[in-house]
Amino acid sequence: MTRFLIAPQWQGSPAPRAMLLVDGATAIAGDLPSRDTTILDVPLEAGESLGTGVRRLSSLQRVRQLIGENLTHTADHSVVVGGDCSVSVFALDAIDTADVAVLWCDAHPDLHDPGSSRSGAFSGMALRAVMGEGEPHLALSPGIPPERIVLLGARSIDVGEQEPLARVTSLSAADAADADAVLSAVRATGASRVWVHIDVDVIDPSELEGVSEAAPFGISTAELVAAIKQVRAELPLAGATIAGFAPRSPADAVQDMGSILRLIGAVA
Secondary structure, eight states: OEEEEEEOOOTTOOOTTTTHHHHHHHHHHTTSOGGGEEEOOOOOSOOOOTTSSSTTHHHHHHHHHHHHHHHTTOOSEEEEEESSTTHHHHHHHTSOOTTEEEEEEOSSOOOOOTTTOSSOOGGGGHHHHHTTOSOTTTSOSSOOOGGGEEEESOOOOOGGGHHHHTTSEEEOTGGGGOHHHHHHHHHTTTOSEEEEEEEGGGBOTTTOOOOSSOOSSOBOHHHHHHHHHHHHTTSOEEEEEEEOOOOSSHHHHHHHHHHHHHHHHHHO
């Protein structure tokens, strides 16, 4: 059985209209089976940095606690719906990752740390935190080794992300057209399970517009669904995340929902 955990967190986002992520999570929740869906009471306030280089840290810590309470003691397959990308860090923190690879599908690599990030937004540090690096209040301990991380579709990369990017396996958006290549990269990690993180901005903006920072030349929905299905045919999912949906109006949400539901179907 698949459980859906809705975490409408906006505090990790650098976007000026970050609270659109709350609307996106709510829109997705409306199309999921209510009996299998839990909506977390995420704080609305921004929160404080608490002397760190991460903005809104106190609220992020509260969301981590909420996600942990809902994932730690369940044996069900869970799909966490954000919210910004940092909900994946908190979800992975709640499970045993000793045998888990991470397939991180995102237009942005999210490999900053507090020293390299201009915004101080934790979503841009999320994959670095998965590796156990960056702000110790939020990073995984132990982190997932870079050799068990496959980054797919990143095409908006900052200079400060180049060093950690060189330590993970990175596949381009064009590589997603070859589902066997994606499977080979995940298989090469040696892991026995995989967590799939999807920031919906990995999809080409011609197919999905409701994101905070669109990046051209992305992956088609069909290609990403096919690649995930190929991976799942060999490795069971440890869980999955759908993040980054930020429609500007209810009508825009409806327009994008076809692609969103296809992505959810691929990981549910």
